[in-house]
Amino acid sequence: MASGLPPRAKPRYGEGMRLPIALVALALLPACSSDKNSGGDDLAACEQSEFDLKGCNVASLDAFASGGPFNLQLTNTDGTPAGVAGMALDPTGAHSTFFGQQQDVQVKLGGGTFFASAPFNINGTDGQVSIAGCEATSGRQLRGFFRRCNVGFNSVEGTFVAEQLVRRDGEAESSGNLQLVAERPLSGALATSLYVSGNTAYVIAENTGIFRYDITDPTNPTSLDSVTIAARKDLVGTTDRWASVAVVGDNLFVTSDVRGLLVFNLKNLASAALVLPASIADARALNNLHYDAAKDHLYGFSQESGGVLAYGTPGATPTLLGNYLSGASPSTGDAPLDGAARGDFLYLSHGTAGLVVLNVSKPEAPVRVGVLPAANNSRTLVLGDYPSNKVYAFETGAFWGSKVRVLDVTNPLNMSAVGPGYATRDAVPVSRMAFANNSLYVAYAQDGLRVLDVSNPASPVQKAYFNTWRASDPGHGLRFTEGATGVALGSNGYVYVADTTRGLMVFREGAGAAGSAQGGAAR
Structure with missing residues (x-):
């Protein structure tokens, strides 16, 4: 039985943790125990009655009897991180989402109880995952126990901290010189990222497809067309993840978990697509793309292989120039997830390793020249150029307790953190960032x-x-990272945001721009 909740301590994210492709659900929990049991009811350990709550202040849990959306941080019994997840609990259980599950979710709230449980099946193995609250630690947070049970294996368990997600205390809808001038929700899809090129915005719904908008008039984005996973099952089958895009010339590059890198012609997205070759044994699960216009090189970052791919002449007929394999273990989260280039250097958000720098003056043979460890992990970054040839990296992780770190990376051989950085609260992660004119634009998920x-x-x-x-x-609770998931700056001075529920959002920045405008329906 789970008992003995450990003292409250900040978990050591960045140690022994695999960075998930999607920050959600059962993939984040530790794999089932390697110890097969001797039989019996393997799922019984996940029943509510099996959680030992002696010594818990269960009466304090009634503060959360109304349920709602939460973010969770999970920790194994040995103190190592077990992952993060989102959930949305309905006291009736009828409309709950729990670890990505929406069917047969059990929810019991109130009367000194905070319990949720749901069945799952992964690779043909049935299981159950449950949480039981122990006590409220503040007006918005509680802690307790989690357990994952698998048929044929002993259960895996640990503790959790959850925060009920509401707007931050004292904040209005907006503050400062931002005005919402347009809003275009996606129909039946969650917006997970965004890319802007010229007068076109590409809204990415990673499990659905790419939606293209004409933003010649930023106050009235007009739907152009889309390319979806379902429509291109000839290329990728029925299930895939398209996480990132880049536009170079007439080519639209799309990362594919199934095929690696797809190339569509912008003049006709429905036409046949090219699948780029790769010399890395497994180049799937590309997490992000970065185009270096100065060198005309396109870089792809593979979480699954732990490698970086470099392509030349991406605007015409792309050719694979070379690749870099870190030699680390992607299964522990030490893998390149994002990157940005300056001159001969490529700066990588390298998961649990932190910030890693490659010399790519010879793209056929990149050389690692610098590393700056991260206390949490490194998930994404942008670079900012300053006077006197100074270069700063704004970098962040994607888990509980992440913040924007500011790093002086002018000399890749002698990098350092600068100042305290920036954060809103531990329970909400940064999704993406953009930099221009000494301003940093942060897509800060639920914030x-x-x-x-x-x-x-x-x-x-x-x-x-x-x-x-x-x-x-x-629709809340499917992901740990919801809300503002992407941000991009247009050449017209407008700020573009992808929001999981609200789709494409366009903001005007400047004096007298505070407030919001009426958003329209998708067009």
């Missing part, structure tokens, strides 16, 4: 769009925000 003045990188100052995420919107 919406944040605009920071980073004219002094050592001391970021928030100058505006817009809370895009709304607790009242339907």
Whole structure:
């Protein structure tokens, strides 16, 4: 029986943790125990009655009897991180989402109880996952126990911390010089990222497809067309993940878990697509793309293989120039997840390893030249150019307790953290960032769009925000990262945001721009 909740301590994210492709659900829990049991009811250990709550202040749990959306942090009994997840609990159980499951979810809230459980089947093995609250630790947080049970194996268990997600205390919908001028929700899809090229915005729904909008008039985005996974099952089958895109010339590059890298012609997205070759044994699960216009090189970052692919002439007929394999173990989270180039150097968000720098002056043979460890993990970054040829990286993880770190990376051989960085709260992760004119634009998941003045990188100052995420919107709980998931800056001075529920959102920034405008339906 689970008992003996450990003292409250910040978990050691960044140690022994695999960075998941999707921050959600059962893949984040530890694999089932390697110890096969001797039989019996393997799932019985996940019943509510099997959790030992002696010594818990269960009466305090009634503060969460209304349920709602939560983010969770999970820790194994040995203190190692077990993952993060989102959930949305309905006291009736009828409309709950729990570890990605929406069918047969058991929910018991109130009367000194905070319990949720759901069945699952992974690779043909039945199982059950459950949590039982122990006590409220604040008006918005509680802690307790989790357990995952698998048929034929002993259960795996640990503790959790959960935060009920509401708008931050004291905040309105918006503050500062941001005005919402347009909103285009996606029909039946969750927006997970965003890419802007010229007068076109590409909204990415990683499990559905790519949706293209004409933003010649930013206040009235017009739907152009889309390319979906379902429509291109001839290429990828019925299930795939398209996480990132890049546009170079007439080519639209799309990462594919199944095929690696797809190339569509922008003039006709429905036409046949090219699948780029790769010399890495397994180049699938590309997490992100980065185009270096100065060198005309396209880089792809593979979580699954732990490698970086470099392609030349991507605007015409792309050719594989070379690749880099870190030699680390992607299964522990030490893998390149994102990157940005400056001159001969490629700066990588390298998961649990932190920030890694490659010399790519010879792309056929990249050389690792620098590393700056991260206390949490490194998931995504952007670079900012400053006077006197100074270069700063704004980098962040994607788990509980992540924050925006500011790093002086001018000399890749002697990099250092600068100042305290920036964070809103532990329970909400940063999704994406963009930099321009000494301002950092942060897609901060459930905390919406944040605009920071980073004219002094050592001391970021928030100058505006817009809370895009709304607790009242339907469909919460499927992901740890919901709300503002992507941000991009257009050449026309507007700020573009992808929000999981609200789709494409367009903001005007400037004096007198505070407030919001009426959003329209998708067109």
